[in-house]
Amino acid sequence: MPYDPFLYRSPEGYAVLEKWYEEALRAFxxxxxxxxxxxxxxxxxxxxxxxxxxxxxxxxxxxxxxSPFWRQQIEGLAGHYRLYAPDCVGHPGRSATRPPSLxxxxxxxxxxxxxxxxxxxRAALAGVCLGGWMVMRFAAFAPxxxxxxxxxxxxxxxxxxxxxxxGVPLVLNLRNDPSxxxxxxxxxxxxxxxxxxxxxxxxxxxxxxxxxxxNAGALAGMSAKPTxxxxxxxxxxxxxxxxxxxxxxxxxxxxxxLLLVGQHEGIFDARKAVRRAQRHMPNVRAxxxxxxxxxxxxxxxxxxxxxxxQFLASESSILFS
Numbered sequence: 001m002p003y004d005p006f007l008y009r010s011p012e013g014y015a016v017l018e019k020w021y022e023e024a025l026r027a028f029x030x031x032x033x034x035x036x037x038x039x040x041x042x043x044x045x046x047x048x049x050x051x052x053x054x055x056x057x058x059x060x061x062x063x064x065x066x067s068p069f070w071r072q073q074i075e076g077l078a079g080h081y082r083l084y085a086p087d088c089v090g091h092p093g094r095s096a097t098r099p100p101s102l103x104x105x106x107x108x109x110x111x112x113x114x115x116x117x118x119x120x121x122r123a124a125l126a127g128v129c130l131g132g133w134m135v136m137r138f139a140a141f142a143p144x145x146x147x148x149x150x151x152x153x154x155x156x157x158x159x160x161x162x163x164x165x166x167g168v169p170l171v172l173n174l175r176n177d178p179s180x181x182x183x184x185x186x187x188x189x190x191x192x193x194x195x196x197x198x199x200x201x202x203x204x205x206x207x208x209x210x211x212x213x214x215n216a217g218a219l220a221g222m223s224a225k226p227t228x229x230x231x232x233x234x235x236x237x238x239x240x241x242x243x244x245x246x247x248x249x250x251x252x253x254x255x256x257x258l259l260l261v262g263q264h265e266g267i268f269d270a271r272k273a274v275r276r277a278q279r280h281m282p283n284v285r286a287x288x289x290x291x292x293x294x295x296x297x298x299x300x301x302x303x304x305x306x307x308x309x310q311f312l313a314s315e316s317s318i319l320f321s
Contacts, residue, residue, distance in 0.1 A: 128152040
């Protein structure tokens with residue numbers, strides 16, 4: 001997609017992120033294909049891998065990320081599943097640059113269009129961080145399209161921890177240079193004080209580029225130099241996630257669901273998320289991974305891949321026996 005000033009802070013920054021993306025594609029150690037599918041929100045870029053006859057698994061990345069972040073899952077699971085990893089629109093990948101609203105069913109409509117374009121009547125869906133929220137919402141929105149929901153450190157189940165000195169200013173674009181806020185926020189989220197965790201270098205490098213060159217407020221409907229109306233809209237989006245989804249949304253997630261969160265989750269309280277999911281989701285398996293933070297798909301990749309495969313295999317045998 002061409003440079004869009006709504007999404008990127010400069011043409012030079014856009015070029016840096018494009019270079020990173022191309023290098024990330026070349027790093028895959030299994031065969032992948034890339035292509036585009038149409039949606040009502042614009043063209044969506046998709047990485048695919050695995051045998052076309054294998055069971056489908058769709059991977060939805062997190063806030064400010066892109067489909068190459070799933071590399072360890074794609075490499076680990078391509079022997080069992082047909083994997084599809086779309087770049088969410090409005091993120092720093094290769095899809096259309098204008099995102100749906102976080103305040104309505106826009107993301108579910110986008111995901112519905114992606115499944116339609118891929119020819120998937122039903123599929124297992126996995127999402128991390130904001131992608132976990134998208135999967136959860138979609139499972140409540142169109143349960144007939146979801147065989148399994150896999151939620152990895154998902155936002156939206158438990159209330160946010162508020163980072164007034166980093167997260168709020170970064171998302172609301174309250175300073176021209178976001179690097180100070182972004183670096184502080186990343187360390188609080190991925191290696192919280194007292195956790196003993198080390199920040200994964202691959203994640204740190206990629207997200208440092210994102211923080212520097214991507215407009216973090218775009219997903220909340222704000223330009224790089226937001227108007228007061230845009231700031232109000234962004235604040236509404238923040239409040240939505242600070243509170244967590246209403247229990248009615250969780251209760252509508254009736255498909256077989258796997259919830260994995262790290263012991264040292266930095267965005268929300270891991271135990272509260274598990275308790276709330278077990279209380280309101282009728283068919284959930286929930287587990288807290290020890291000595292892991294928010295970056296579960298990086299820091300515990302082998303564990304996560306094994307849990308996903310075990311979950312899909314066991315639940316499929318129950319569903320189709």
